[in-house]
Amino acid sequence: MNCSSCNYKKSDVEAATQKEPAKYTIETNSEDDMKIRVVKSSRATVKIPTLRMTMTPGPASIGFISNIEGLLNNFEKIIESQRDETEDPKIKKSAKNLLKKIRKIKYGDLSCKIVIEDPSGNSAIIL
Numbered sequence: 001m002n003c004s005s006c007n008y009k010k011s012d013v014e015a016a017t018q019k020e021p022a023k024y025t026i027e028t029n030s031e032d033d034m035k036i037r038v039v040k041s042s043r044a045t046v047k048i049p050t051l052r053m054t055m056t057p058g059p060a061s062i063g064f065i066s067n068i069e070g071l072l073n074n075f076e077k078i079i080e081s082q083r084d085e086t087e088d089p090k091i092k093k094s095a096k097n098l099l100k101k102i103r104k105i106k107y108g109d110l111s112c113k114i115v116i117e118d119p120s121g122n123s124a125i126i127l
Helices: 031-035 066-086 089-106
Strands: 022-026 037-040 044-047 053-055 064-067 113-118 125-127
Touching: 022 031, 022 125, 031 066, 037 066, 037 113, 053 066, 064 066, 066 089
Parallel strands: none
Antiparallel strands: 022 113, 037 064, 037 125, 044 053, 044 113
């Protein structure tokens, strides 16, 4: 859903039937794993314990269909934004280290566990 007047945007993934809450977990170990398809509904929480990062749903949360690499790119953009907007050297250093870890995960040099918890059951990890 897009409004051309106010630029409001909302997208979601919904099943035709009611589903049970679901939890999906995957461990990435190679560059090829970056191609694994990820479906995240607007109500889902995404956790990456390796990076100690969590994407929690809010009132304006949107659903999306992507792959592992796209999911990591979303986290990367947030970290880069925080790094660029802060003057705190500790935050800059922490952001730099997280960005290095994400790059290592993308190239398969560091394994990574990804967990999607969805109370609506509309999310998925498709191998």
